[in-house]
Amino acid sequence: MNHANEFWQLWQLVPVQRALVALILGAIGLPIVGVVIIGLDIMPVRFAMMHVALFGIAIGILTGLDPLLCGLVACAISGASLTPLARSPAGLSGAMGLLMSLAIAGALLTLSISGVNANGAFELLWGSILATRTSDVVLLGVLAVLIPALFVLRRRQLGLLLFDRELATCSGVRVNQLTLVLLVLVAVAVAAGIRLTGALLVDALTLLPALAARRLANSLPGMVIAAVVVGLLVNVTGFVLAVWFDLPPGPVLVLAAGAVALAVHVLPDGRRRGWPSAEENGSHASGSVSLH
Template sequence: MSADLVDLFALGAVQRAAVALVLGAIGLPVVGVVIIGLDIMPVRFAMMHIALLGIAIGLLTGLDPLLCAVVACGLSGAGLAPLARGASGLSGAMGLVMSMAIAAALLVLSVSGVNAAGAFELLWGSILATRTGDVVLLGVLAVVVPGLFLVRRKQVALLLHDRELAACSGVRVDRLTLVLLVLVSVAVAGAIRLTGALLVDALTLLPALAARRLAGSLSGMAAWAVGIGVVVNAAGFVLALLLDQPPGPVLVLLAGVVALAAHLIPERRTTTWQHATH
């Protein structure tokens, strides 16, 4: 490790960013596993739009914009849960939410007289601007998300495998779906400060996609996802500091390379979900 890198890690902002990335690597990849299992890939884009609405409300009211974004995403996740029972699932609902959220955000920004560019800048993220509150939120997610996954592993596995089978097996699917959607929504909002809304897949989805190729069970997939997330986040952050480049894009590219490399391995998805239900 070079002297310059040691000096950088002596800075409080760099230390907070490093801790946030490690904590994010523990909870957020497990959220990616849930996103894949529920087949709700559009949820990331829906929450990005809702986060923008929350930021706009924060700028209008004078409250913390990112706190408003987290609250807005959490409430929206809870509101989407009942729609999972429909025949069309959540895809159509998320498209509606995205359209309404961006329209409402632009209207709020117009009413408040705030420059829209200022709101959009928050969506780009800045790891080195990580605050203590962001670290606390990621720390809570690092405990709650894996904790729920471990405690309710069989119920979660059944739900991710087949909603109707889970209901017939006595799983309270509506309540569990509600909890999972709220966690996913809050996690996406919580990752905005680190990589930005447009690059949030580096912390959530890409490690989970790579893990799906490597694991033979749902628990193994979660473990692989966390392991990949920790390695990618740590290596990407150090590499970005060494190259003096924005950490967000470096993290995404490195996570993408890992996911592509894992893609060369034959997929074991069927085995993963079948083993998970036993």
């Protein structure tokens, strides 16, 4: 009874309420970013942006500016700069590897020369969800509006690009411009998740819900909806369990998202068709690829 009372008292605290709101907003936009990561086949993006965020954080601490804001700006600029190299998934993955190496080298050099406390920078990478600020909630709220809106307004173009870049180009899609927008959104979304779970565990908010959704849906819209639903379920349930058992929320969210992804993975084939394959859609060059 005492534990139950303490649990309900915790929910009266503003930091706990703000963290829950941030997780709900994050579940609306960030899992859709995971769908983009899977569609563009850019899994290394999370690691690259983690290192870029560290570099931005180091610059922020050095200059006295908001470290997370600097990390956010650094990720956005880096995402935009990758567009010319994103001619193919292989080229983009290679660019991410180069960016990762340069970013971590720059971060370590900055920390070493300036005497910045490295522990403080790395602590931000682990996240502190109860330290979520109003500005963090606002950023996640903006992403929760912009990302679904982009999908609704550009569903056909996104479907073509995520399915086949060459097919999208032949169909008149402005591939470079759309790729630029997507890479910036991916980078900003990864940076936005730093406060909640840390860059090292940001997959709980982005990739894992999308991986589960891919097993549950047989179309791009269905995958997006399923990813958001899984994200909401995982974020709310994981955070409630973390508060109840007094555990760090980040790892609990990852374990919850991983458990859902594993659960849907072992479902019978008839219940998890996944994203249509190239063979299933090879005849749809007119742009109806996995869009309905």
